Amino acid sequence: AAGVIQSPRHLIKEKRETATLKCYPIPRHDTVYWYQQGPGQDPQFLISFYEKMQSDKGSIPDRFSAQQFSDYHSELNMSSLELGDSALYFCASSSLGAGLMNTEAFFGQGTRLTVV
Amino acid sequence: DQQVKQNSPSLSVQEGRISILNCDYTNSMFDYFLWYKKYPAEGPTFLISISSIKDKNEDGRFTVFLNKSAKHLSLHIVPSQPGDSAVYFCAASATTNTGNQFYFGTGTSLTVIP
Numbered sequence: 001a002a003g004v005i006q007s008p009r010h011l012i013k014e015k016r017e018t019a020t021l022k023c024y025p026i027p028r029h030d031t032v033y034w035y036q037q038g039p040g041q042d043p044q045f046l047i048s049f050y051e052k053m054q055s056d057k058g059s060i061p062d063r064f065s066a067q068q069f070s071d072y073h074s075e076l077n078m079s080s081l082e083l084g085d086s087a088l089y090f091c092a093s094s095s096l097g098a099g100l101m102n103t104e105a106f107f108g109q110g111t112r113l114t115v116v
Numbered sequence: 117d118q119q120v121k122q123n124s125p126s127l128s129v130q131e132g133r134i135s136i137l138n139c140d141y142t143n144s145m146f147d148y149f150l151w152y153k154k155y156p157a158e159g160p161t162f163l164i165s166i167s168s169i170k171d172k173n174e175d176g177r178f179t180v181f182l183n184k185s186a187k188h189l190s191l192h193i194v195p196s197q198p199g200d201s202a203v204y205f206c207a208a209s210a211t212t213n214t215g216n217q218f219y220f221g222t223g224t225s226l227t228v229i230p
Contacts, residue, residue: 043220045218107161
């Protein structure tokens with residue numbers, strides 16, 4: 001079965017550079033979540049989108065922005081990168097569908113961003 | 117403030133025995149709970165979930181128990197196998213009109229000793 005695809009898997013950037021992470025949700029999933037997991041830390045929720053609209057916002061820095069496109073894929077744009085942005089970035093997708101039933105979120109394998 | 121807490125950072129269990137991983141939450145609006153398993157350098161993998169209208173959900177060797185009054189859930193793995201060694205995250209979500217946000221615990225590292 002198709003899973004959540006994240007690209008790239010690994011990314012090395014220098015301080016003050018810009019990075020773009022991409023997430024392709026499971027087909028027919030309408031909701032995308034972005035999480036940041038620093039070394040030895042639990043995943044921190046950044047932002048989510050439902051039907052291409054931002055649905056929730058967590059601890060996302062102002063230097064970061066994200067959007068969900070018409071094909072439901074999402075991109076996380078990170079500017080003025082700092083050393084502290086080095087982390088594993090996970091994307092997850094789920095399907096809220098027509099009913100407001102809860103459903104599990106499926107995660108991608110993550111993008112490991114290293115800022116040097 | 118952490119809304120989902122896993123107070124045991126690590127747990128070691130002998131192969132064949134029961135592993136019990138605990139999770140506490142503070143938000144009474146949470147209505148769906150999930151457990152994820154994570155291997156190093158991989159994304160979390162969904163394991164099992166439970167709705168707040170239930171108190172138990174079983175899937176093979178994995179059973180999740182929910183105690184709403186205590187705001188506590190636990191994951192039981194019986195029997196434990198070495199391949200179960202991983203970090204287990206507890207997550208909770210609350211339904212809103214525009215989507216769900218998943219809140220994660222800090223994880224419990226399970227080591228199953230052969």
